[in-house]
């Protein structure tokens with residue numbers, strides 16, 4: 001067991017490590033350096049992996065469940081970063097109002113599907129995050145029961161994207177939420193999700 005202060009330092013250091021990992025993933029996937037640099041970088045990366053893998057936890061670190069609700073209580077000026085410890089999750093920071101949420105993102109080359117376009121699976125991931133985290137910010141522990149995505153037009157890479165979500169209807173344990181992505185003020189994709197509040201408490 002680590003002491004509380006050490007734990008805080010360890011999480012902060014892990015955040016930096018994950019940020020560096022994201023940068024490494026993008027650089028690796030897009031580098032045009034020569035053979036010698038590629039072989040050397042591969043060797044160095046394997047050495048780093050060997051060090052880190054000596055002691056591992058079974059799962060990726062998670063944030064505190066109540067953190068989005070705390071950000072919502074402060075207001076839209078407070079940002080909540082999703083999955084900061086997860087290099088594969090789409091990096092985004094949400095801002096909550098009384099009725100909804102928004103975020104501003106840019107999708108880089110790692111998220112490409114069709115040429116110059118965000119992969120449809122990542123579009124769904126982004127929108128599920130916008131809806132699901134809004135539920136979480138409202139203090140509801142719920143799972144996505146269904147998620148319908150409509151792809152109106154291509155969502156471009158390397159361009160500013162605006163994300164939105166809001167609650168449409170609440171009926172007992174069932175909540176319908178919707179979200180959308182805008183580029184240059186035009187909707188590229190929309191989502192409508194059904195969320196079921198779990199019976200069990202956390």
Ligand SMILES: CCCCCCCCCCCCCC(=O)SCCNC(=O)CCNC(=O)[C@H](O)C(C)(C)COP(=O)(O)OP(=O)(O)OC[C@H]1O[C@@H](n2cnc3c(N)ncnc32)[C@H](O)[C@@H]1OP(=O)(O)O
Pocket residue numbers: 083086088089090125128129132142143144145146173174194196197198199
């Ligand atoms: C790439 C890297 C990623 C990093 C990611 C980090 C992840 C972080 C994670 C963040 C999370 C992000 C979000 C995620 O990714 S959530 C993950 C994806 N979702 C799941 O895995 C959910 C799987 N499903 C279930 O567990 C159960 O089916 C649930 C819990 C949803 C309901 O089972 P439960 O036994 O509790 O409920 P019930 O049967 O008593 O039904 C209750 C009511 O609901 C109605 N109903 C139920 N289902 C449907 C349906 N499909 N359409 C229409 N209606 C439906 C049903 O008719 C009834 O209505 P009524 O008769 O009362 O009127």
